Amino acid sequence: MSDLTPFEYLTALLEALDAGVRVNGETAIAQCPAHHDTKPSLKVTGTWSEEHGQDIVLVKCWSVGCTAHQVMDALYLTDKQLFTVEGLDEPEQVATYLKDTGLAPVFPPADWSRAYNPNGGDSGQRLGQHPWPVEAEHPYGDKWLLRRYRNVHTGEKEVRWFTWDNGYWAHGRGGTPPADMPLYRDMQVKASTGPVLVVESESSVDTAWQMGLAATTWASGATTVGSFHTQLQTLLAGRHVILVPDHDDAGEKCTQDLIEILTGVASTIQVVPVTDVLGRDCPKGADARDALEQVGVEALTGQPPKEPAAATPTAAAAALAAEATAGVPAARRYTPPKRHSMQK
Ligand SMILES: [Zn+2]
Numbered sequence: 001m002s003d004l005t006p007f008e009y010l011t012a013l014l015e016a017l018d019a020g021v022r023v024n025g026e027t028a029i030a031q032c033p034a035h036h037d038t039k040p041s042l043k044v045t046g047t048w049s050e051e052h053g054q055d056i057v058l059v060k061c062w063s064v065g066c067t068a069h070q071v072m073d074a075l076y077l078t079d080k081q082l083f084t085v086e087g088l089d090e091p092e093q094v095a096t097y098l099k100d101t102g103l104a105p106v107f108p109p110a111d112w113s114r115a116y117n118p119n120g121g122d123s124g125q126r127l128g129q130h131p132w133p134v135e136a137e138h139p140y141g142d143k144w145l146l147r148r149y150r151n152v153h154t155g156e157k158e159v160r161w162f163t164w165d166n167g168y169w170a171h172g173r174g175g176t177p178p179a180d181m182p183l184y185r186d187m188q189v190k191a192s193t194g195p196v197l198v199v200e201s202e203s204s205v206d207t208a209w210q211m212g213l214a215a216t217t218w219a220s221g222a223t224t225v226g227s228f229h230t231q232l233q234t235l236l237a238g239r240h241v242i243l244v245p246d247h248d249d250a251g252e253k254c255t256q257d258l259i260e261i262l263t264g265v266a267s268t269i270q271v272v273p274v275t276d277v278l279g280r281d282c283p284k285g286a287d288a289r290d291a292l293e294q295v296g297v298e299a300l301t302g303q304p305p306k307e308p309a310a311a312t313p314t315a316a317a318a319a320l321a322a323e324a325t326a327g328v329p330a331a332r333r334y335t336p337p338k339r340h341s342m343q344k
Pocket residue numbers: 032033034035037061062063064065066
């Protein structure tokens with residue numbers, strides 16, 4: 001059993017795994033185990049938690065923003081072990097065991113000259129350096145791009161915003177508040193005639209366009225639809241609007257909000273529950289894309305599809321994709337096999 005605090009335990013474990021740990025009091029910098037971290041960017045902080053009445057450890061990946069869960073998972077620890085080391089063996093023993101079994105992350109040579117600097121400076125953040133492959137890209141006009149990454153091993157996904165800024169892509173939305181973001185594919189909707197599908201995800205929108213149905217959504221999901229009422233009313237005035245809510249509580253609520261926003265603005269509002277298409281017992285979270293792929297545009301909306309209008313990425317988005325592919329190491333450092341318990 002260990003008498004260490006969670007900070008001491010985690011730091012000692014990372015040290016034993018050769019993660020280039022540098023300790024300074026109750027703070028340490030190390031290579032992040034959850035991504036290919038050549039520029040040590042994991043900040044580990046030991047602190048007293050009033051709330052929990054005990055020592056806890058905080059971890060933050062300043063490079064690509066791995067979550068605490070991902071960091072712990074890569075070390076075969078659970079999130080609970082940010083708060084307690086109860087039941088864990090000595091970190092050195094665990095590290096040896098992990099190394100011997102090939103379960104532990106293997107850290108690349110560290111370039112400390114570009115490491116995370118807790119006092120400011122280069123965070124080591126590089127465009128496109130994400131450990132997971134790009135699953136989809138969704139341009140919001142010419143200025144913004146939403147990228148979706150997927151962990152091929154766990155199925156987890158992450159999204160990142162990029163902003164086109166003087167000839168290069170910068171991380172984030174450049175401080176643009178959600179309410180100032182355009183609706184997704186708004187220019188294409190403006191140029192189209194006929195019904196417009198309004199759904200809760202960019203993937204559903206892209207599927208609809210590929211199948212010949214005009215479609216749009218807004219940045220950041222079901223619960224924020226209220227922030228976009230002005231854009232929605234402007235774009236959808238006089239249009240025949242088709243709503244296909246996601247099959248979950250947020251989807252229901254979002255549809256009520258949309259009906260409120262568009263009543264008296266859209267010429268007609270048609271609601272098509274996913275359950276009408278996929279059946280009562282379709283999985284929670286099933287969405288318009290699932291329904292479209294299952295039955296097609298006409299069966300879903302009663303409207304004949306038009307010529308497919310493939311959603312082509314902008315030239316800038318294509319350039320970003322090329323840049324990212326060049327910068328991402330092809331192989332991950334370890335493949336999480338089945339979970340095992342570190343307790344003996
Ligand atoms: Zn990381």
